[in-house]
Amino acid sequence: MKTKIRNVNGTNGTKADKKIMRQKMRQRMWQDRQLYIMISIPLIFLFLFSYWPMYGVLISFQKFSPTRGVFGSKWIGLSNFKRFFSTPSATRTITNTFRISLYSLIAGIPFPILLAILLNECRGGRYKKAVQMITYAPYFISTVVMVAILFQLLDPRTGLVNVFLNKLGIGPVSFMTDQSLFRSVYVWSGLWQTTGFNAIIYISALSAIDQELYEAARIDGANRLQKIWYIDLPGILPTFTIMFIMSCGSIMSVGFEKVYLMQNSANLAVSEVLSTYTYKMGLINLDYGYSSAVGLFNSIINTLFIVLVNTISRRTSETSLW
Amino acid sequence: MKRLKKETDTQYKNQIRSRGDKIFDAIVYLLLGLAGLIVLYPLVYIVSASFSTPADVVSGRVVLFPVNPTLLAYQQVFKNKRILSGYANTILYSAVGTLISLTVTILAAYPLSCKRLVGRGLFSKLFIFSTLFSGGLIPFYLVVKNLGLLYTRWAVVLPVALNVFHIILMRTHIQTAIPSEMLEAAEIDGCSHVGKLFYMVLPLSGSMIAVLVLYNVVGQWNSYFNAMMFLKDQDMYPLQIILRDILVMNSVSSDMTVNISEMILKQGLADVLKYALIVVSSAPLLIVYPFIQKHFVKGVMMGSMKG
Numbered sequence: 001m002k003t004k005i006r007n008v009n010g011t012n013g014t015k016a017d018k019k020i021m022r023q024k025m026r027q028r029m030w031q032d033r034q035l036y037i038m039i040s041i042p043l044i045f046l047f048l049f050s051y052w053p054m055y056g057v058l059i060s061f062q063k064f065s066p067t068r069g070v071f072g073s074k075w076i077g078l079s080n081f082k083r084f085f086s087t088p089s090a091t092r093t094i095t096n097t098f099r100i101s102l103y104s105l106i107a108g109i110p111f112p113i114l115l116a117i118l119l120n121e122c123r124g125g126r127y128k129k130a131v132q133m134i135t136y137a138p139y140f141i142s143t144v145v146m147v148a149i150l151f152q153l154l155d156p157r158t159g160l161v162n163v164f165l166n167k168l169g170i171g172p173v174s175f176m177t178d179q180s181l182f183r184s185v186y187v188w189s190g191l192w193q194t195t196g197f198n199a200i201i202y203i204s205a206l207s208a209i210d211q212e213l214y215e216a217a218r219i220d221g222a223n224r225l226q227k228i229w230y231i232d233l234p235g236i237l238p239t240f241t242i243m244f245i246m247s248c249g250s251i252m253s254v255g256f257e258k259v260y261l262m263q264n265s266a267n268l269a270v271s272e273v274l275s276t277y278t279y280k281m282g283l284i285n286l287d288y289g290y291s292s293a294v295g296l297f298n299s300i301i302n303t304l305f306i307v308l309v310n311t312i313s314r315r316t317s318e319t320s321l322w
Numbered sequence: 323m324k325r326l327k328k329e330t331d332t333q334y335k336n337q338i339r340s341r342g343d344k345i346f347d348a349i350v351y352l353l354l355g356l357a358g359l360i361v362l363y364p365l366v367y368i369v370s371a372s373f374s375t376p377a378d379v380v381s382g383r384v385v386l387f388p389v390n391p392t393l394l395a396y397q398q399v400f401k402n403k404r405i406l407s408g409y410a411n412t413i414l415y416s417a418v419g420t421l422i423s424l425t426v427t428i429l430a431a432y433p434l435s436c437k438r439l440v441g442r443g444l445f446s447k448l449f450i451f452s453t454l455f456s457g458g459l460i461p462f463y464l465v466v467k468n469l470g471l472l473y474t475r476w477a478v479v480l481p482v483a484l485n486v487f488h489i490i491l492m493r494t495h496i497q498t499a500i501p502s503e504m505l506e507a508a509e510i511d512g513c514s515h516v517g518k519l520f521y522m523v524l525p526l527s528g529s530m531i532a533v534l535v536l537y538n539v540v541g542q543w544n545s546y547f548n549a550m551m552f553l554k555d556q557d558m559y560p561l562q563i564i565l566r567d568i569l570v571m572n573s574v575s576s577d578m579t580v581n582i583s584e585m586i587l588k589q590g591l592a593d594v595l596k597y598a599l600i601v602v603s604s605a606p607l608l609i610v611y612p613f614i615q616k617h618f619v620k621g622v623m624m625g626s627m628k629g
Contacts, residue, residue: 029440034515035433039445042430045484046452052465053457059464066464115357121350131358133612138361140607142544144562145600148569152600153364158593160367163382192361200619224346257547261570275459282460283551295458303455 060296064289073289080293089277097273100254104187105247111195113240116202117232121224132203135196147261150189151176177266186262198243205239206232241313245320248309274298372396372597379594395591395598405599408561412543415560419479420538426483427534431492432519449486466552477552478560482541488534495530496523533617543607565603569596 029036055070060080062073084090115135122128141149153160154175162172175181213231222230256275263271274294282291314320366386371379372395373388383389399405433439434446456462462481471477500523508518524531546562553559611618 025440028438032436032439032515035436035439038429038515038519039433042426042484042489043445043448045426045480046448048465048469049462049481049484050452050456051448053461054455055457056461056464057457059461066467118350118354118357121346122354123347124351127351127354131354133615134358134362136615137365137608137611140540140544140611141604142546142562142565144544144546144565144570145604148565148596148600149364149368151570152368152593152596155593158380158382160364160382166382192364195357196361204619223342261566278459283463288460288464292458292460295460299456299458306454 057292057296057299059289060293062289064292066288076289080290081297083290084294084297089272092269093272093274093277096270097254097275100183100186100259100273103183104190107187107191108194108198108247109244111191112198113202113236115195115199116206116236117228119199119203120206120232121228132196136200137196138193139197141193143255143257144261146189146193147258150185150262154185176262177264179267179270182262182267182270186258190258201239201243202236205236209235237317241317241320245306245309245313248305368597368600372594372601374594376591376594379597395594396602398591398595399598399602404556404559404564405561405602407557408559408564411558412561415475415478416539416542419482419542420535422479423483423485423488423538424531424534427485427488427492428519428524430484430489431496432515432523434489434493435496436515449489453486463551472552473554475553475558478549478558479542481548481552482545485537488537492527492530492534495527499530500526529617529620532614533620536614536618540607561603565599568599 058070059073061075061077062070063076063079064070064073119128119132122131138146154162156162156172156174161175165171165173173181175185209231213235214227217227217231254273254275256273256279259271259273260276260279263276275298278291278295278298281287281294285291310320367384370386370388371384373391373393374384375390375392375394378384378389430449434442434449436442439445466472466477466481471480505518505522508522513521544562546560546566549558549560549563550566553563
């Protein structure tokens, strides 16, 4: 570093050089002042809605009262966390969260890849486009409408599915209240909605594969299954790894929106997850400190998971998010 | 590149296909058809049910096409004041939210794309870290409350205005699609950063801005959580909250069904109303998306390029 400075300025005194460097930097910052003014606006948003809440996490260690604020409330150490782990809700919500997200993570792996490969192999241009268009239409349906569709189609009395089952002689199944079916309904309806969209990223990865590889495989006499196995799958592996790391980062954060809408008193034992529990404790019971502690526990687990999977992936496959 | 691919495609077609190849193709077509049907059938059924009479839906006579087509349900939906006000609110939030979010995104992306900016690394890290760790629901809620946004319309648009993913997309676009030589030349000619942003970056970012508009509109149109948390006044509710009340929580209000005789009501007018409501609320996005899907896909691909 020092030699570099000398070379630039052609003098020997490092102190003077540093001064010049600093002056130059200041000059450059003054030239770029418009940039700083621009970025200050997004930074204000960032600090208000991301970093201020991070600071607000302190209330997890307090017996928080909104009127007294963070400064005036009583510090109680880890009591809120202890209280959470001593209730039966703790194990129940943690297991529920974990089981739901693991289920959707694993079930969600093969289908987008399969769809992408099928679309890639399809030679009929229009047919391919039509299927692609249809399969990712449900992505644009809102969570509320998605859950409403479930309620309508799975209704034990009038729902389409049960009308069919009735004709087959199978008695009505109460999908939305049956505890053993909750996870499956949640996961498979999610797959119905997102498989087409998630396939896009693999389709783009497939189209980026070097055409010469296929040419070489053809000359070597590989059939199409072999091409898929030896060229396509290794070709989309980096993309898959990135997607996998990202989903691992949310393994303990089952999206609040859909679970909350699907919840009812009959399935609560399997449908209460950390995010819905946090919401109810905080905004319905107004137990801010306690709820914030549960949320913090959730955030920490999430961050740990994404860092862990990222590290493992970087060591083993050299693909990583950072 | 595209032409090259086409040529190889026709080469393939001209080759005499082996029997195994033909079977393979048939299986591909079959599986894709199956995937299409699985997705399409429920959607078609919902539309058909919404146009049928309640009695036919409940008894299971509607299988694919509407039976005894009627607009009864739609008349009721469009008479409902809550639904109309929800619609208006959603359009308002989508428009204002998109405008604010786009401004914030561009104001972050342009400085971050300038390699010479002192402190650029620090700014990037600040943005990225916020995606890895969050303060959680309650601290977030308290911030909105402390800012005095609670129970105001601003609470629906301001907290979600900053989106780090969008900033990364826009920044990548500026760095890759706009030649840096051009920006440098403008600077030598005495153009300020604001000038460069308005006269060079923005005019050359039309496609990326279209992608971001899409993301914002779809996001705002479909979200309900922030509105549920932060709003109290019925007149401010976006469509999704009203849908939730009617569709999921089953509160078909009396003003929706008051004009119809009780007998039809019993036969499931509520059901048909719900189907109609599903159609009415989802139709705008589903009708528009085939025309814009190219941009949407482009956004996803740009995002994956970064990874």
